Amino acid sequence: MSLLDVFRPDVRAMHAYVVQDAAGYIKLDAMENPFTLPPDLQVKLGERLGPVAMNRYPGVRVNDLHAALRAYAHVPADHGLVLGNGSDELISLLSVACAQPGAVALAPLPGFVMYEAFAKQSGMQFVGVPLTPDFELDGPAMLAAIRAHKPALTYIAYPNNPTANLWDDAVIEQIIDAVGANGQGLVIIDEAYQPFASKSYLDRLTKHPHVLLMRTLSKFGLAGIRLGYMMGRKDLIEQVEKVRPPYNISVLNVEAALFALEHADEFARQAELIKAERARLLSALADMPGAKAYPSQANMILVRVNDAAATFNALKARGILIKNVAGLHGLLANCIRLTVGKPSENDALIAALTELLREPLNSNPA
Ligand SMILES: Cc1ncc(COP(=O)(O)O)c(C=O)c1O
Incomplete structure (x- = not known):
């Protein structure tokens, strides 16, 4: 009998949700809005929260x-x-x-x-x-x-x-x-x-x-x-x-x-920018022989590549963090998920993927 036996067997068998350390990376892994508040609103928010x-x-x-x-x-x-x-x-x-x-x-x-x-x-x-x-x-x-x-x-x-x-x-x-x-x-x-x-x-x-x-x-x-x-x-x-x-x-x-x-208008402005960047990313991905991007109505794009793990690692080596979702489900074989970032972040992502996804996509996704 161990103290751990106090916990349900299914809980003991579980893994805790791990948040990746993204410090120093272009963070395109978690469908966050890449924009912070403009400086004037940051000051105003500080004044609101202080008291x-x-x-x-x-x-x-x-x-x-x-x-x-x-x-x-x-x-x-x-x-x-x-x-x-x-x-x-x-x-x-x-x-x-x-x-x-x-x-x-x-x-x-x-x-x-x-x-x-x-x-x-x-x-x-x-x-x-x-x-x-x-x-x-x-x-x-x-x-x-x-x-x-x-x-x-x-x-x-x-x-x-x-x-x-x-x-x-x-x-x-x-x-x-x-x-x-x-x-x-x-x-x-x-x-x-x-x-x-x-x-x-x-x-x-x-x-x-x-x-x-x-x-x-x-x-x-x-x-x-x-x-x-x-x-x-x-x-x-x-x-x-x-x-x-x-x-x-x-x-x-x-x-x-x-x-x-x-200040919902500021967030609406940011959403419009993200949607425009999504269109730019989709159009760039359409020109990459080794990518099949799926239609998106969100701030992420699912992309099938030849080797999801290799693409994830190569992007990480270039300082860009995305999500390799290939292991989540059989239908997602060799799929990666890109969060739409700021224009400069998307420029870096497009440049890296253009270099990495030159080989035509295999017909067999797995
Ligand atoms: C479909 C969906 N629902 C809910 C959530 C959870 O959102 P939150 O807990 O941040 O409100 C997420 C987060 O990624 C999501 O993708």
């Missing part, structure tokens, strides 16, 4: 953030809104709240890894349904899995990570209807990449009472402050609210998020 009462637990100021987010995101007036320390925390809270014996969470794969991680941590079963080889939803497979497993939670990332695409709306509606027909499940539309996407599910949210819409300020430009939000039918959101730690959004997060929303 914040850090000696007190977060209080009713969070209500102002609720109101600001409701206005910013056009949350329907009769819908509930819950805040998380990043949308990661909301996924965790949902899993905790729904983890009844035998409860299932379902998501297409490859997808955002935390759906599975938090489902399993909370004791739910996880069912992954493979996308098609070109990363579209496999409608028949999704519908069959929904009928067979009757998931409590079905996640649809819109756009998806790491494939960066928006899936077919008609298939998404079929999935929502199938979950609705089971009469016992929620569909979570995860719009983490909404600032860079041409469409949102928001307009259709009120059509389906069992759909929750989740967003985050991370990709907007505030990954460091950790703020996610989820909206949906009031009585459903209230259940998540019950398992939320009472002070999960710090006084500094609240004030910084309020400040950012007051």
